[in-house]
Amino acid sequence: xxxxxxxxxxILEVExxxxxxxxxGYLAAGIGAGLAVLGAGFGIGxxxxxxxxxxxxxxxxxxxxxxxMIIAAALIEGVTLFAEVVCIILAVKV
Amino acid sequence: xxVLVAALLLAQAQPEHHREGVPVPETARPAAGEHGATLGxxxxxxxxxxxxxxxxxxxxxxxxxAEHIFEHVQDETVVPLGFWAGQRYVRLDITKHxxxxxxxxxxxxxVVGLAARKRAVIPKGGYNMLETFVMFIRDxxxxxxxxxxxxxxxxxLCTAFFFILFMNLCGLLPIPAFxxxxxxxxxxxxxxxxxVLALFTFVLTQIAGMRAQGAVGYxxxxxxxxxxxxxxxxxxxxxxxxxxxxxxxLTVRLxxxxxxxxxxxxxxIALTLFISVxxxxxxxxxxxxxxxxxxxVALVQAYVFTMLSALFIGMTQHAH
Numbered sequence: 001x002x003x004x005x006x007x008x009x010x011i012l013e014v015e016x017x018x019x020x021x022x023x024x025g026y027l028a029a030g031i032g033a034g035l036a037v038l039g040a041g042f043g044i045g046x047x048x049x050x051x052x053x054x055x056x057x058x059x060x061x062x063x064x065x066x067x068x069m070i071i072a073a074a075l076i077e078g079v080t081l082f083a084e085v086v087c088i089i090l091a092v093k094v
Numbered sequence: 095x096x097v098l099v100a101a102l103l104l105a106q107a108q109p110e111h112h113r114e115g116v117p118v119p120e121t122a123r124p125a126a127g128e129h130g131a132t133l134g135x136x137x138x139x140x141x142x143x144x145x146x147x148x149x150x151x152x153x154x155x156x157x158x159x160a161e162h163i164f165e166h167v168q169d170e171t172v173v174p175l176g177f178w179a180g181q182r183y184v185r186l187d188i189t190k191h192x193x194x195x196x197x198x199x200x201x202x203x204x205v206v207g208l209a210a211r212k213r214a215v216i217p218k219g220g221y222n223m224l225e226t227f228v229m230f231i232r233d234x235x236x237x238x239x240x241x242x243x244x245x246x247x248x249x250x251l252c253t254a255f256f257f258i259l260f261m262n263l264c265g266l267l268p269i270p271a272f273x274x275x276x277x278x279x280x281x282x283x284x285x286x287x288x289x290v291l292a293l294f295t296f297v298l299t300q301i302a303g304m305r306a307q308g309a310v311g312y313x314x315x316x317x318x319x320x321x322x323x324x325x326x327x328x329x330x331x332x333x334x335x336x337x338x339x340x341x342x343x344l345t346v347r348l349x350x351x352x353x354x355x356x357x358x359x360x361x362x363i364a365l366t367l368f369i370s371v372x373x374x375x376x377x378x379x380x381x382x383x384x385x386x387x388x389x390x391v392a393l394v395q396a397y398v399f400t401m402l403s404a405l406f407i408g409m410t411q412h413a414h
Contacts, residue, residue: 071398074347074351074395075347075398078343078347078350078351078398081350081354082343082346082347082350085346085350088357091160092160092164
């Protein structure tokens with residue numbers, strides 16, 4: 001399959017379907033979304049394990065630990081969703 | 095009331111379609127081809143068959159799935175309003191999200207108004223539940239973070255908490271569009287609304303800082319003590335711009351949490367149309383699970399917004 005000509009910029013004239021700028025954009029959006037969720041999973045997993053351990057050591061502090069855990073999980077998820085919003089914008093605008 | 099007026103004023107982020115009927119001068123429209131690089135495939139009519147770009151697995155409608163989903167979470171104009179200010183046209187359209195904010199505010203006023211009538215030493219019924227929430231906000235959030243000045247700020251925190259909670263919960267109601275009514279949706283799923291709420295917190299934070307440390311003292315104490323004199327201007331600039339990251343984080347956290355849940359649910363239901371109708375039981379079960387999660391997230395995000403607002407106000411009460 002012939003590679004695109006040097007000056008080809010339009011989306012409807014490109015011959016090659018593999019590495020034009022739009023497919024790279026979509027690929028980046030997908031990889032970015034996956035990496036963001038990976039970070040969130042690690043972070044909230046560590047948080048949950050610390051909370052479980054703390055509650056096991058002192059069950060009477062379970063309520064306070066649960067509240068703090070939920071707050072921290074919401075904050076970590078907020079950061080993840082920044083990255084997801086960027087990926088959504090990339091996937092829709094590209 | 096101020097929230098509604100301010101959000102109406104700042105609701106300039108309108109979607110690309112539904113703009114007919116609004117007079118725009120010739121100079122304000124971008125010249126043809128100017129945005130060629132960024133509009134990408136939207137220059138072609140949406141939903142048309144895209145040659146080569148969107149023929150993944152041979153289904154020609156697959157490229158339109160993102161557009162269909164985003165149509166549901168985006169804003170749409172119901173009554174186009176606006177006025178000319180010199181050369182620019184200031185749009186104050188009544189949109190779907192504005193109407194939803196009014197609905198949430200109306201429900202809030204009715205519920206709190208009815209519940210607050212029966213004041214008694216031993217509260218019962220609706221007043222009891224309302225008092226539980228308000229006491230929770232006052233004792234756990236306001237007093238713990240702000241300290242002894244909390245009377246001045248507890249009313250704002252309660253307003254923010256209940257308004258955001260009601261807007262988030264209204265987004266979960268399945269009331270569709272009929273007649274001229276645009277349907278009930280999540281008003282906090284619009285970045286304009288959350289940016290205005292974060293702006294209120296920001297303004298209140300500055301006012302709280304200036305009340306506690308003096309109008310000039312607040313700005314001079316922005317940079318922590320113990321910084322060498324030569325570094326002070328640079329640190330001041332850094333700290334000044336650091337003031338804006340917190341409202342930005344509040345904005346995006348609330349907006350993204352509300353929108354992400356809806357997009358996932360829409361996509362799961364759309365799988366029933368795009369794969370086959372027999373995936374419907376699994377698809378609806380997953381969507382129900384995400385819906386329950388979204389209910390939880392609605393409560394948690396209202397709480398986190400309020401708690402962070404209280405935290406930021408509390409941080410300005412004392413010099414570093």
